[in-house]
Amino acid sequence: MKTHRTIPSIIFFIVLLVTACSFDSGKTEITVSFPKHIWNRFDIVDTVFTISDVKRTYDISVSLSVMDGFKLDRVPFETVITSPDGQQNILNRVFVTKNDEGHHIGTVHGDVWTVRQSIYTDKEFTEAGEYRISIQNRTQYFELFKTESLHISIIPVKK
Secondary structure (H helix, E strand, O other), rough: OOHHHHHHHHHHHHHHHHHHOOOOOOOEEEEEEHHEEEOOOOOEEEEEEEEOOOOOOEEEEEEEEEEOOOOEEEEEEEEEEEEEOEEEEEEEEEEEEOOOOOOOOOOOEEEEEEEEEEEEEEEEOOOOOOEEEEEEEEOOOOOEOOOEEEEEEEEEEOO
């Protein structure tokens, strides 16, 4: 009688083990949601990620999700990546959220539009360890209403 319970348990354990030991792709995805859908200019999105394989290169991008009715067609932002030894790379980029006719662009899910901006393509990291990434809204406005979230992707490039 115990055999019929043991076989499913073994299969479950094997599936769990395979899932837990699956290949570590090194991919990092971080999403930060804004309370009440407002991105305050002085609220810096600040998080960390780990680089363990310095032999690979990485694509780094940031996505901005805004709700229907978001007023701006361009959102300038500053990205600061700080390495474990304290070196900082500061980059200024712009999210383009609307086309020339004033219509939202990007991918849509319900009433939320998402646009992606590349920060680095084939970025080489010189040391393994914990890196800090900070993103700040650089518009002239104190608050950006109808701002859903920021999504940060650090993806190893396949060689």
